[in-house]
Amino acid sequence: MATTGNKNINAKLVLLGDVGAGKSSLVLRFVKGQFIEFQESTIGAAFFSQTLAVNDATVKFEIWDTAGQERYHSLAPMYYRGAAAAIIVYDITNQASFERAKKWVQELQAQGNPNMVMALAGNKADLPDTRKVAAEEAQAYAQENGLFFMETSAKTAANVNDVFYEIAKRLPRVQPAQNPSGMVLMDRPAERVASASCCS
Amino acid sequence: MYGIPKYGRFRSLKIHRIYTRDSVTTRNCPALLCLPGPTLTPSLSSLLPRKSQPSPAFVSKKKPLSLSLSVHESLAMQETELHDLSDDADYAASQLQASASMMRSDGIKRSSSSEPDGAEIVYLKDNVTIHPTQFASERISGRLKLIKQASSLFMTWIPYKGQSTNAKLSEKDRNLYTIRAVPFTEVRSIRRHTPALGWQYIIIVLSSGLAFPPLYFYNGGVKEFLGTIKQHVFLVRSAEDANVFLVNDFGNPLQRTLSSLELPMAVSVASEPSTSISVGESPLNENQERTDVVFGNSSASLYNGKQRQKKASNVTEKIPDGSPVASDPLENISYMKHNHVEEAATNLGTFELIDCKEVDKLTLVWGKPRQPPLGFEEWFTFLDSEGKVLDSKALRKRIFYGGVEHGLRKEAWAFLLGYHSYDSTYAERTYLRSIKKSEYETIKFQWQSISPEQAKRFTKFRERKGLIEKDVVRTDRSLSFYDGDDNANVNLLRDILLTYSFYNFDLGYCQGMSDLLSPILFIMEDESESFWCFVALMERLGPNFNRDQNGMHSQLFAISKLVELLDSPLHNYFKQHDCLNYFFCFRWILIQFKREFEYEKTMRLWEVLWTHYLSEHLHLYVCVAILKRYRNKIMGEQMDFDTLLKFINELSGHIDLDPILRDAEALCICAGENGATCIPPGTPPSLPVDDGSFYTQQDDDVL
Ligand SMILES: Nc1nc2c(ncn2[C@@H]2O[C@H](COP(=O)(O)OP(=O)(O)OP(=O)(O)O)[C@@H](O)[C@H]2O)c(=O)[nH]1
Numbered sequence: 001m002a003t004t005g006n007k008n009i010n011a012k013l014v015l016l017g018d019v020g021a022g023k024s025s026l027v028l029r030f031v032k033g034q035f036i037e038f039q040e041s042t043i044g045a046a047f048f049s050q051t052l053a054v055n056d057a058t059v060k061f062e063i064w065d066t067a068g069q070e071r072y073h074s075l076a077p078m079y080y081r082g083a084a085a086a087i088i089v090y091d092i093t094n095q096a097s098f099e100r101a102k103k104w105v106q107e108l109q110a111q112g113n114p115n116m117v118m119a120l121a122g123n124k125a126d127l128p129d130t131r132k133v134a135a136e137e138a139q140a141y142a143q144e145n146g147l148f149f150m151e152t153s154a155k156t157a158a159n160v161n162d163v164f165y166e167i168a169k170r171l172p173r174v175q176p177a178q179n180p181s182g183m184v185l186m187d188r189p190a191e192r193v194a195s196a197s198c199c200s
Numbered sequence: 201m202y203g204i205p206k207y208g209r210f211r212s213l214k215i216h217r218i219y220t221r222d223s224v225t226t227r228n229c230p231a232l233l234c235l236p237g238p239t240l241t242p243s244l245s246s247l248l249p250r251k252s253q254p255s256p257a258f259v260s261k262k263k264p265l266s267l268s269l270s271v272h273e274s275l276a277m278q279e280t281e282l283h284d285l286s287d288d289a290d291y292a293a294s295q296l297q298a299s300a301s302m303m304r305s306d307g308i309k310r311s312s313s314s315e316p317d318g319a320e321i322v323y324l325k326d327n328v329t330i331h332p333t334q335f336a337s338e339r340i341s342g343r344l345k346l347i348k349q350a351s352s353l354f355m356t357w358i359p360y361k362g363q364s365t366n367a368k369l370s371e372k373d374r375n376l377y378t379i380r381a382v383p384f385t386e387v388r389s390i391r392r393h394t395p396a397l398g399w400q401y402i403i404i405v406l407s408s409g410l411a412f413p414p415l416y417f418y419n420g421g422v423k424e425f426l427g428t429i430k431q432h433v434f435l436v437r438s439a440e441d442a443n444v445f446l447v448n449d450f451g452n453p454l455q456r457t458l459s460s461l462e463l464p465m466a467v468s469v470a471s472e473p474s475t476s477i478s479v480g481e482s483p484l485n486e487n488q489e490r491t492d493v494v495f496g497n498s499s500a501s502l503y504n505g506k507q508r509q510k511k512a513s514n515v516t517e518k519i520p521d522g523s524p525v526a527s528d529p530l531e532n533i534s535y536m537k538h539n540h541v542e543e544a545a546t547n548l549g550t551f552e553l554i555d556c557k558e559v560d561k562l563t564l565v566w567g568k569p570r571q572p573p574l575g576f577e578e579w580f581t582f583l584d585s586e587g588k589v590l591d592s593k594a595l596r597k598r599i600f601y602g603g604v605e606h607g608l609r610k611e612a613w614a615f616l617l618g619y620h621s622y623d624s625t626y627a628e629r630t631y632l633r634s635i636k637k638s639e640y641e642t643i644k645f646q647w648q649s650i651s652p653e654q655a656k657r658f659t660k661f662r663e664r665k666g667l668i669e670k671d672v673v674r675t676d677r678s679l680s681f682y683d684g685d686d687n688a689n690v691n692l693l694r695d696i697l698l699t700y701s702f703y704n705f706d707l708g709y710c711q712g713m714s715d716l717l718s719p720i721l722f723i724m725e726d727e728s729e730s731f732w733c734f735v736a737l738m739e740r741l742g743p744n745f746n747r748d749q750n751g752m753h754s755q756l757f758a759i760s761k762l763v764e765l766l767d768s769p770l771h772n773y774f775k776q777h778d779c780l781n782y783f784f785c786f787r788w789i790l791i792q793f794k795r796e797f798e799y800e801k802t803m804r805l806w807e808v809l810w811t812h813y814l815s816e817h818l819h820l821y822v823c824v825a826i827l828k829r830y831r832n833k834i835m836g837e838q839m840d841f842d843t844l845l846k847f848i849n850e851l852s853g854h855i856d857l858d859p860i861l862r863d864a865e866a867l868c869i870c871a872g873e874n875g876a877t878c879i880p881p882g883t884p885p886s887l888p889v890d891d892g893s894f895y896t897q898q899d900d901d902v903l
């Protein structure tokens with residue numbers, strides 16, 4: 001499956017990050033091409049899917065958007081368990097959100113799928129005047145921790161699709177045989193994969 | 201007596217009824233309860249007002265309705281039960297012939313398909329009987345009809361008057377079991393039972409999952425009944441069980457789009473016919489609420505009986521990929537009892553539900569029709585001269601069934617939330633308001649007095665303030681009350697929430713609280729009053745926001761227990777698909793459906809929930825009611841956890857509140873004591889059982 005055979009992959013992806021960093025906005029931009037200035041806070045979690053064509057394959061992302069508040073942290077493992085990829089989002093105008101992002105990275109490194117593809121997204125790049133987190137600092141952190149890094153803007157759409165595209169390229173073509181928990185989105189029956197690709 | 205006349209005879213008879221919500225009972229309308237055949241004398245029919253317009257028509261909601269019924273008094277439709285009908289194309293043809301010959305034999309003018317807007321009786325069968333108890337002496341016979349109006353098909357079953365075999369069966373009982381104009385858009389399936397010995401009977405299951413009692417065809421005619429239905433609505437035989445006929449089955453993609461009662465987009469369409477068939481010639485000059493009253497569309501009837509218990513478990517439904525889904529949601533509630541006598545109502549009036557024990561565990565419950573909201577004039581009838589609420593239970597009941605008019609909410613909510621006590625006087629409330637205002641100012645001053653310098657060394661404060669500020673600017677900003685730059689009300693949201701996080705420092709601020717406060721501020725329009733009402737609400741819902749999630753867990757757990765009780769196939773489905781944590785209901789519960797309904801409907805729902813009239817936990821039954829509405833879709837499409845969560849999130853804005861409230865009420869009554877035991881003590885909004893501090897020290901820096 002690495003090169004031939006079924007080239008249509010389903011990949012579970014989870015978005016983590018501080019309140020208001022722009023997780024929902026990034027998903028909305030990627031999935032619907034929209035931006036809502038007063039995007040409501042996420043209660044519980046939301047689920048979306050979107051398919052990308054990468055070279056000669058398609059990747060159907062099954063995206064879990066989580067609630068940012070620390071109070072709801074205990075629910076997070078339910079969503080990142082079994083995920084093939086994660087985007088950890090912070091707000092470049094908010095230093096605390098960067099610190100929070102680092103904690104998420106640590107948690108995923110300790111608890112998550114070891115093969116997980118992780119991206120660090122410095123969002124709200126359209127607000128350079130109020131920037132608090134230097135791109136170099138984030139870049140260096142990402143490198144040390146084996147993530148890839150991009151600054152994004154859900155508002156202007158800059159780099160949004162690129163993050164997902166980059167993740168898609170990095171996904172191992174061979175899916176893990178089994179995931180431990182119930183909420184597994186990776187190993188779908190073949191016909192669901194096929195139907196996903198025919199609609200893409 | 202049960203024999204129907206052997207001679208065929210038709211009588212054309214126009215029935216015009218004036219419908220008013222309260223006064224009309226079946227007694228006012230003898231024609232609908234008349235005995236079959238010769239007993240329908242000209243003198244009886246002359247009791248009915250006649251009207252001369254040549255082609256009376258059914259019209260929609262707000263216009264007067266008149267109905268020209270041609271009463272087909274005897275059989276004429278031969279019982280051609282020689283071959284099996286169901287999926288047989290010839291059968292439909294033969295039925296067409298039969299009805300054509302029927303037309304020919306009908307010398308008198310009758311409404312027919314040539315009158316596209318008219319109602320036409322397409323099937324009529326006498327001596328269709330229900331068995332409320334196992335005693336043959338206690339049976340109620342009546343007339344079963346299929347009525348076609350425009351493109352919609354309805355079913356009615358009206359018991360005969362004064363024909364009951366037992367004096368114990370009163371008028372009240374007959375009313376109770378009467379089936380009034382159920383549209384087939386609300387029917388999920390029909391199960392046919394053809395015992396080797398005894399009468400054939402059918403069980404009609406509604407899309408809500410509830411069912412009518414078995415209808416026994418003393419004179420045969422089940423096949424003909426199904427055949428007639430098949431001519432008018434999409435009816436297929438279940439692949440799993442040859443005796444189950446699915447109405448508007450969603451397995452077929454074309455039908456899915458056409459008839460999808462359960463697709464969110466189709467909700468309003470589906471409920472349309474149920475209001476348009478109401479019969480009467482005077483204008484229903486009522487508002488929408490009143491119109492809803494006319495026909496409880498999803499009149500959630502619940503039935504559990506012995507016959508059903510025995511047969512239920514083999515009922516299966518066809519679903520697209522062929523794996524069976526058990527369809528009988530009621531098999532598990534057969535032991536339910538509720539001992540209190542409750543009122544219930546149909547479109548034709550109010551009556552008491554009989555105690556289940558009295559009729560041998562047979563229950564038939566309709567959620568009561570929604571009433572118009574409580575207005576000022578009526579409100580004052582609940583107050584004495586000093587302003588005390590005389591009968592708080594009656595008030596809560598009134599609000600439970602109708603909500604509160606917008607202008608009155610400011611006053612009523614303060615009681616419902618427990619900020620004002622019902623036995624307080626006007627003067628006491630005015631006094632309380634002033635005391636509470638200064639108390640509020642005191643707490644508010646605690647954070648207002650924190651200087652920027654101090655804040656630098658007060659991380660927790662800064663974090664809280666920052667979090668609140670992030671949330672209030674994205675709470676209901678599309679409402680004019682909260683829109684625009686530097687909106688004063690948004691600032692009030694911030695101040696109240698920050699003050700609350702000092703008032704209840706242990707709980708602090710949690711996402712979701714701004715959603716709960718927003719309608720309260722919108723209604724109260726006063727900072728201090730909003731704060732104290734919010735405090736009162738948080739007394740009930742605070743545990744929803746506990747770090748350990750115990751409040752949420754106990755509610756989600758209770759939902760799973762209630763679904764197990766009220767819809768065991770759905771429960772089993774969730775179990776098989778690892779969905780028993782019910783996290784897809786998380787948002788519903790955390791913020792009381794705030795994101796699921798439009799603003800006005802949310803406020804209506806909240807005031808109904810806050811009455812705690814039938815149960816403190818009606819919101820849990822609302823969850824079950826919504827899940828039951830969509831159960832076929834959920835199971836039919838084999839949704840897994842993620843698909844289900846997406847589906848549930850996307851229901852937002854598409855759920856029709858009134859039918860859901862009626863279903864929830866019916867489910868709550870039917871679940872009775874058994875339902876209450878599903879809900880652990882201390883489950884919000886009940887106050888916690890253990891005393892002491894119920895918010896464990898929260899630390900937001902755990903991660
Ligand atoms: N200028 C700018 N604003 C953004 C951008 N992305 C998001 N926002 C705004 O930031 C706020 C929060 O965005 P959300 O997408 O709701 O943030 P979130 O991470 O999903 O927040 P939670 O659901 O509360 O965890 C909203 O008002 C967005 O409009 C961006 O790229 N640029």
Ligand SMILES: [Mg+2]
Pocket residue numbers: 023024025040041042065066067068
């Ligand atoms: Mg979000």
